[in-house]
Amino acid sequence: MALRGGTRFSVRCEDVFPAGCALVPESMGEVEDYDEKTGRRSPAKDKVTGQRVWQVKVMDLDPELGKRSRETTVKISADYQPAAPTGAYFEQVEFDGMTVTPYVANNGRMAYSLRATGMRAPAGVSSGKAAA
Template sequence: MALRGGTRFAVRCEDVFPAGCALVPESLGEVEDYDEKTGRRTPAKDKVTGQRVWQVRVMDLDPELGKRSRETTVKISADYQPVPPTGTPFEAVEFDGMTVTPYVTNNGRMAYSLRATGMRAPVGVTRDPSLAAA
């Protein structure tokens, strides 16, 4: 069986972020495609689903990372802009419908991109902080 470039492999959020992840404030935005011929930017569309593409930066909370970079980007395919669960800075999130796409960079290193179909508060986390005390 041959795999084509751009193959997406389904993964669980807890496998990618075993200690969880937190949104980087003000990092959620729409991805744009750039047309070099016209110099125009247009909203990016997912090549598989045809949906608009949004991206968000997250901090991996895994303590085993030590001093290594903790920030990564997750692209979300959705018809409408995803909304962070609480809107608080550095809030914990989980992603639904995650996939990973491995690729080789120009300098020959292995890398991967992360995609999801949505984001939500982690299981067991209450949306309204005032309800947590009840």
């Protein structure tokens, strides 16, 4: 049995970030595709769902990382730009519908990309928004 490139494996957020993760302020943005023939950029679309793709940077809060890099990117497929749950700087977040896609990077080493279908405050954390 062979896996095709781009195979997405479902994972739980707590398995990827066992100590949690914090949203890097002002890091949310729409992913763009670049057409080399025309030189134009256009909003990226998820090849599986057809939804627009957004990316956000997070800091892994795992103390076992020591001095290693803690920042990683999670791509979120959604029709509209996701919003930070509370708007606080470096707020903790959790991701829904997470998947991991392994690939071989240009340097020949194994790497992976993270995707999600949504972002929210961790359980027990108030959103800080008043109920309507």
